[in-house]
Amino acid sequence: MVDSEVEGGESAGRIVKQPKPKRRSECPLNASVEMLGDRWSLLIIRDMMLRGFRSYKEFMECYEGIATNILADRLRRLIANGIIAAEPDPFDGRKLNYLLTAKGIDLAPVLTEMVLWAAAHENTGNQPLVRQMRKDKEKVISDVKERWRRDHKVEAHRD
Amino acid sequence: MVDSEVEGGESAGRIVKQPKPKRRSECPLNASVEMLGDRWSLLIIRDMMLRGFRSYKEFMECYEGIATNILADRLRRLIANGIIAAEPDPFDGRKLNYLLTAKGIDLAPVLTEMVLWAAAHENTGNQPLVRQMRKDKEKVISDVKERWRRDHKVEAHRD
DNA sequence: ACATATTACTTGTGAAATGCAAGTGAAAAT
DNA sequence: ATTTTCACTTGCATTTCACAAGTAATATGT
Numbered sequence A, B: 001m002v003d004s005e006v007e008g009g010e011s012a013g014r015i016v017k018q019p020k021p022k023r024r025s026e027c028p029l030n031a032s033v034e035m036l037g038d039r040w041s042l043l044i045i046r047d048m049m050l051r052g053f054r055s056y057k058e059f060m061e062c063y064e065g066i067a068t069n070i071l072a073d074r075l076r077r078l079i080a081n082g083i084i085a086a087e088p089d090p091f092d093g094r095k096l097n098y099l100l101t102a103k104g105i106d107l108a109p110v111l112t113e114m115v116l117w118a119a120a121h122e123n124t125g126n127q128p129l130v131r132q133m134r135k136d137k138e139k140v141i142s143d144v145k146e147r148w149r150r151d152h153k154v155e156a157h158r159d
Numbered sequence C: 001a002c003a004t005a006t007t008a009c010t011t012g013t014g015a016a017a018t019g020c021a022a023g024t025g026a027a028a029a030t
Numbered sequence D: 001a002t003t004t005t006c007a008c009t010t011g012c013a014t015t016t017c018a019c020a021a022g023t024a025a026t027a028t029g030t
Helices: A028-036 A041-050 A056-061 A068-080 A108-121 A127-135 A137-157 B028-036 B041-050 B056-061 B068-080 B108-121 B127-135 B137-157
Strands: A084-088 A096-100 B084-088 B096-100
Touching (some): A041 A108, A041 A137, A056 A068, A056 A096, A068 A084, A108 A127, A108 A137, A108 B028, B041 B068, B041 B084, B041 B096, B108 B137
């Protein structure tokens, strides 16, 4: 299912020209950085994960003020990397709903550690969340995943 | 020692104009992204943390091929954010040794989760490290910290 | 039915960040 | 004394970014 991703070396005995592997190195950290290493991607994921945002408009209105062309570009890239997916809203033909994939929701521990690190070394807001994470990191993560599963079920049942 | 960092609100009873708080928001994740959200910073930290790199030359030679001006800029920023520090090499007046601060070494859990995430969803290299992390994440982190403490001791004793 | 509004974008345009090559100055090695 | 090494800086072309404006496809209100 998550197969035809990065390799693409061979196919039926014939060596085929590599389609995707334009990574700077094999290092897993480098892979993460190439997918997430910019000033916006992780914030978009944060708002999907923690605030339940789904639509372009929500991402635009709230937030640290992302430019519309950058938002469109980041959503495209996140889709290309399999971190989010877009589906048309069944009730409003103009709308697209952006949802985290399994790969996307698996970023919960990464976000958690980044929040905890910043909160430990900078003056930051959202102390309630920080305190919750300090108290029981694993619970926060499993709650996030639980909510994600519920929301996906709702999508699926809508017909 | 690492005091005059981000706040800078007041000084001897007089309210002074804020010098640094140009963060886009109070969100701790945003703080992390503003300090680390680019294509190079975390890789530099990786090589200091996991490979023991200390000098400009090492960062240049190895690596995914960073440009020299970008490396200089990233090192400056990491210093400005208190994540690394530079000290002259006691044996070679040309050299500077870049070292992780406590704040820098505290990024170990963040790097670990990013490595595990990428390794779970992409085809990546350095499988020995990945396996070690999967087996006992906490041990990998405490080993990294232990090594950091030792190396700092060596620095301090050198006189 | 038709005008207006909303949603999710795209298209300029200038400014900033990035990548590449070459150069510089101080210290060390020969 | 000359050459090498190290840690950068400078200049320049390319790419990315931010801001503003515009557009096409729905949806809503009258």
